[in-house]
Amino acid sequence: MSASIEVRGLSRTFHSTVRRPGFLGGVRSLVNPERVAKEAVSEISFDVAAGELLALLGPNGAGKSTTIKMLTGILTPTAGEARVAGVVPYVERERNARNIGAVFGQRTQLWWDLPVRESFAVLRDIYQVPKAEHAARLKEFDELLDLSSFWDTRVRHLSLGQRVRSDLAAALLHDPPVVFLDEPTIGMDVVVKEQVREFLRYQVTERGRTVLLTTHDMTEVERLAERVVLINHGRLVLDGSLDEIRRKFGSTWQVRATLAGAHGDAVPLPGIAVLRQDGPQVVFGPDGPDAPTVHQALKAVIERYEVTGIAIDEADLEDVMRAAYAQAEPVAEPVAEGA
Numbered sequence: 001m002s003a004s005i006e007v008r009g010l011s012r013t014f015h016s017t018v019r020r021p022g023f024l025g026g027v028r029s030l031v032n033p034e035r036v037a038k039e040a041v042s043e044i045s046f047d048v049a050a051g052e053l054l055a056l057l058g059p060n061g062a063g064k065s066t067t068i069k070m071l072t073g074i075l076t077p078t079a080g081e082a083r084v085a086g087v088v089p090y091v092e093r094e095r096n097a098r099n100i101g102a103v104f105g106q107r108t109q110l111w112w113d114l115p116v117r118e119s120f121a122v123l124r125d126i127y128q129v130p131k132a133e134h135a136a137r138l139k140e141f142d143e144l145l146d147l148s149s150f151w152d153t154r155v156r157h158l159s160l161g162q163r164v165r166s167d168l169a170a171a172l173l174h175d176p177p178v179v180f181l182d183e184p185t186i187g188m189d190v191v192v193k194e195q196v197r198e199f200l201r202y203q204v205t206e207r208g209r210t211v212l213l214t215t216h217d218m219t220e221v222e223r224l225a226e227r228v229v230l231i232n233h234g235r236l237v238l239d240g241s242l243d244e245i246r247r248k249f250g251s252t253w254q255v256r257a258t259l260a261g262a263h264g265d266a267v268p269l270p271g272i273a274v275l276r277q278d279g280p281q282v283v284f285g286p287d288g289p290d291a292p293t294v295h296q297a298l299k300a301v302i303e304r305y306e307v308t309g310i311a312i313d314e315a316d317l318e319d320v321m322r323a324a325y326a327q328a329e330p331v332a333e334p335v336a337e338g339a
């Protein structure tokens with residue numbers, strides 16, 4: 001197996017009936033229902049390497065949750081194929097469940113009326129984790145997520161941040177190599193968010209887990225992901241590093257340098273234009289579609305000029321993603337079946 005997660009031409013169409021407006025419309029819909037097809041995910045392909053954290057991004061309704069549901073075996077695709085740790089998830093659901101952990105930020109998989117620690121014990125029995133192993137893992141998770149301060153509380157009484165931290169621990173207690181996280185930090189305060197991010201970073205770098213994460217939080221993406229896959233209207237728009245995305249959709253950086261000594265006129269560098277110069281103060285910016293990233297530009301300017309001061313202004317990732325979403329393919333209207 002070349003990658004931990006392999007997705008090839010994956011598609012999922014949902015069929016639903018539309019209720020016509022008004023009383024008569026309602027009666028007509030009962031007698032002769034109008035069925036519409038919605039292609040939620042359309043022929044997407046990507047890989048996630050073992051030990052990589054990939055952020056799956058896209059606006060509301062883009063198809064992220066549907067993709068994750070297919071990779072966790074909850075939904076069967078209408079076309080295409082996926083493998084997770086070598087297993088086709090919707091064919092071998094049980095085998096897949098042993099290889100993956102999943103957290104859906106909006107829902108819990110814990111037992112509502114059990115204290116958290118008892119939920120963990122039930123999971124230990126389900127996955128048949130040896131006691132010593134379970135205890136060691138729980139200790140590690142407690143150190144990173146501070147679970148012991150609330151793990152004797154019933155799940156129904158936990159705060160959102162406590163509940164999601166418990167869910168994360170529960171999802172990883174059986175030591176799965178692959179983890180799916182659908183908006184794990186939604187609604188959390190900044191301190192808990194940072195704790196969860198730290199935990200995830202540890203799980204990837206120290207434990208070698210493969211993580212596929214969806215989020216609308218761009219700070220999260222910047223802190224955690226080196227690579228992102230962007231989908232819109234169910235289609236893959238972009239698969240690349242954050243730098244590539246910035247280059248493609250938000251190359252609006254500036255490097256502001258103060259040149260030392262007898263500087264004369266600053267000259268452009270490859271892919272870097274001189275936007276303004278006022279004596280020793282020079283503002284450099286991107287030039288053309290192959291312009292370097294702001295960090296490459298910073299290096300190039302320092303190598304070429306002796307500077308006494310240098311600063312960068314970078315396009316905000318939120319702005320970059322807004323531009324990326326806006327440029328993505330327009331949505332096709334749902335097609336009435338038989339039309």
Ligand SMILES: Nc1ncnc2c1ncn2[C@@H]1O[C@H](COP(=O)(O)OP(=O)(O)OP(=O)(O)O)[C@@H](O)[C@H]1O
Pocket residue numbers: 014015016038039040058059060061062063064065066067
């Ligand atoms: N069971 C279903 N039946 C019909 N349509 C569905 C169903 N589930 C999802 N959809 C539709 O499929 C599309 C993709 O939904 P999905 O939940 O995958 O989006 P998302 O990217 O996760 O969005 P969000 O960021 O809002 O969570 C949406 O248009 C949604 O309305």
